[in-house]
Amino acid sequence: MLASSYDERVTMRAWESLVGGSSHPSRSSLPVRSTINDSWQRCAKGGIDAQRNEAPIETDKDAIEALARSRQELLVAAARPFGAIGRLLGGTGAMLMLADSDGVLIDVIGDEKTIFDGMDIHLGVGGKWTEDVVGTNGIGTALWTGEPVFVHAAEHFCAGIKAWTCAGAPIHDPYDGKVIGVVDLSGSPDIFRPHNIALVTAAAREIEQALADSQNEERTRLLEAFIASxxxxxxxxxxxxxxxxxxxxxxxxxxxxxxxxxxxxxxxxxxxxxxxxxxxxxxxxxxxxxxxxxxxxxxxxxxxxxxxxxxxxxxxPKTDSGRTVQIGNKPASQRLKDERALIVGQSEALRAAVDIACKIGETNDVTSVLIEGETGVGKELFARLIHTASRKSGNSPFIALNCGAVTKELFGSELFGHVSGAFTGASREGKPGLFELASGGVLSLDEIGEMPLDMQPFLLRVLEERAVNRLGESRLRPVDVRLVASTNRDLKIEVANGRFRKDLFYRISTVSICVPPLRERGSDSLLLIEHFNHKLAERRGSLPLLFSNQALDALLAYPWPGNVRELRNLVERLQLLSNTGHIELEDLPADITSSPKLSAAPDIEGAVDTEVLSFEDAERQALQSALRAEQGNLSKVAQRLGVSRPTLYRKLDQFGIRRRFI
Missing domain, CATH: 3.30.450 (Beta-Lactamase)
Structure with missing residues (x-):
């Protein structure tokens, strides 16, 4: 459509006829372009307020910063064309904008006065410009159609936006062709030129090429990293x-x-x-x-x-016949055995916690479980164990959410879902929440003590009614979910201080599991070192590390304030930094080698008096025979010889016997 063919009075009469309900003209009889007619029909059927004067906008600084971080790849790809075009827009009455796939503006550049005027209708960073929220416009309509469009003055559906003209072009992801954003040029109707659409389309293509180059470069580097490792x-x-x-x-x-x-x-x-x-x-x-x-x-x-x-x-891996290894569907008993094996340790306190988790999973009577334990003890493993122990775990979902990793504004949407246009950033199709996704299975809420206080009544209601309302609708959706909440806080103290609701605490703590910290698990730290040493070495395609007995004594004496997570990170760090594959006492961090327990009196349980020289050769032979018989498994060696693991390590060191963790 040329500028000369646009008749504002005719366009306004057609709009008034449509939104007033006095007539519903057919597509062929509307005196507007087909793109505008189709969009108007969608807006009318969707119940968009035709008298709306502005778009919704997100003003919380933290939320905007989080949005920018999540769209960093798109922002980086747009930096060059936006920088080049933006410098030319001063004094032109035009502004160039970048919107993401949800129609939310993430970058604005151009004439300063126009940018200032644009904030009257929330045409700024954080504003949401999808069709289903603010009607026909260059951004929202380009997102809907997947094609470049321009919307001039009275062609906008909402009355408060008819004083603007805009041209938008979608940005397609080079990976799968999906629309991931829009480039839009907006300003007063005086800036309208038919070729504005060519400008934004060229900018969109340049962004797509930058994304393609970035993706290809990263793909090549990932392939090189794989070949090297x-x-x-x-x-x-x-x-x-x-x-x-x-x-x-x-x-x-x-x-x-x-x-x-x-x-x-x-x-x-x-x-x-x-x-x-x-x-x-x-x-x-x-x-x-x-x-x-x-x-x-x-x-x-x-x-x-x-x-x-x-x-x-x-x-x-391929078998000798060249076929990919397939395990097939394991029986429930084998899946449970495998899941239990992931919780490494033999201490009485840990085994008791594992037994409780398995018993809970086997019954349908318990709908809420609270797992308590310090940071890093492995609480999510227990949540997964409860899920696996369930009779229906083979085809039921396990959904996990860390409550401390979600902003307050998005918490309700994540848990309960939302309908189209429920809030700024809401998807066009709506979205199911985690309760719906987990229906029939387990929803694991980690660090539930971080949940905002004003969201807790809604969670309690879902647990009581076993049904959920998506944000923006009144319809109840039944859900069958077992909630497994975990926390590193003392929720009783949180309740006393008014930071956690008492009724919710009693609802989620029907059964509690206390996961012991690593310092209370005896020699489990050595079992975990063996486990992670083998697992991480296999993943890296390298040989496991060799630990001297002095190093193992220091690791056994260390209290591990960061628990299993700290231990795992240490083993990974040692594998990355070790040049020889041998770990001595001096290779360990200072906070471990300076542990007060390291100089404590040694445990001599099961020890043999090595001053009696006639037994020395017999001890050495017994150790070597046990190691061969148990294929290096130190837990079984200690059990066979009837000694504790610390005693076994001292004996290995005494006789100069080195053993590789495998």
Whole structure:
């Protein structure tokens, strides 16, 4: 449509006829372009307020900063074209804007007066401009159609926006072609030119090319990182590499159907864990544990770029016949055994907690469980154990959310879901909450003590009624969820101080499990060192570390204030930094070697008087025979010889016997 063919009076009469309900003209009889007519019809049917004067806008600084961080890749790709065009817009009465896939503005540049005037209708960072919220406009209509569009003056659906003209072009993700944003040029009607749409389309294409270049570069670097770290894998193994968004960017020797299924699992699993990007190898552990049984044979290799985990390779080994290893559907008893094996330790306190978790999982009578324990003790493993122990765990979901990782504004949407247009940033299609996603299974709320106080009554209501309302609707949706809450706080103290509701506390603590800290678990720290040493070495494709007995004594004496997480991180750090593969006492951090318990009197339980030289050779022979018989498993060696593990380590050191953790 040329500027000369636009008739504002005719357009306004058509709009008044539509929104007034006096007539419903057919598409062919409306004196407006088909793009505008279709959008107006959608707005009228959707109940959009035609007299609206502004868009909704997010003003909370923390929420805006979080939005910018989550859209960093798009912002970086747009930096060059926005910088070049923005410098030319001063005094032109025009502003250039970047919106994300939800229609929320994340960058604005251009004429200062126009930017200032735009805030009258919330045309600024944080403003939401989807069609289903603010009617026909360059951003929202481009998102809906997936095509470049311009909307001039009276063609806007909402009355308060008819004093503007805009042209928007969608930005497509080079990976899958989905619309991930919009470039929009807006200003007073005086700036309207038909070629404005060409300008924003060119800018959108430049952003897409920058995204493609960035994705290709990262893909190449991830492949190089895999080749450098995976020398032990064979060329006929199946390989799937995901990027930091959980997208499958490379596959080899993996059937197309399996590649598609794995890619969907990776992306869906990352979203359920509330970790849309890889930030640590903890995400990979979580993702691996949620894969179906027939994918549990894979080896996981984290891929680091510039010191950060930016992707991962999942390697599916081949059998001698060249077929990918398939475990198949394990029986429930085997799944439970495997899950219990992930909780490493033999202390009485830990085993008691494991037994309680299994008993809870086996009954349907307990709908809420509270897991208490210090940070890093492994509370989520117990939540997963409860889920696995359930008779229906084979096809039921396990959904996890860290309450401390969600902003107050988004908490309700994450838990309960929302309908279209419920708030700024709400998706066009609406979104189910975690309660709906977890229905039939387990919802794990980690660090529930971080839940905002004003959200707690809504959680209590869902637990009592076993039904949920999405934000923005009155309809009740039944849910069948077992809630497993965990906390590192003393909730009784939180209740006394008014930071946690008493009624909710009693509701979620029907049964409580106390996970003991590592310092109260005796020699479990040595079992965990062995476990992580083997597991991390296998993942890196390297040999396990060799620990001297003096180093193991220091690790056993250390109180581990960060618990299992601290221990795991230490083993990973030692593997990364060790040049020889041998860990001596001086290789350990100073806070471990200076532990007060290190100089305490040794435990001599089961010790033999080594001053009697006639027994010395017999002891050495007994140790060596036991090690061979038990294939190096020190727990079984100690049990066979009837001595404690600390005594066993001292004996190994005394006789100069070194043993590799395998």
């Amino acid at each position: 995976a020398s032990r894998y064979r060329s006929n193994d199946g390989v799937m590499i995901i990027d930091r968004h959980g997208r499958a960017i490379y596959s080899s020797n993996v059937p197309d159907a399996e590649r598609k299924r794995f890619g969907e699992l990776a992306r869906r699993g990352s979203g359920h864990c509330q970790l849309p990007e890889l930030s640590s190898t903890g995400y990979l552990d979580s993702l691996a544990s949620t894969l179906p049984d027939d994918m549990q044979s894979c080896h996981i290799c984290p891929l680091e770029l510039d010191g950060d985990v930016r992707g991962a390779a999942f390697v599916f």
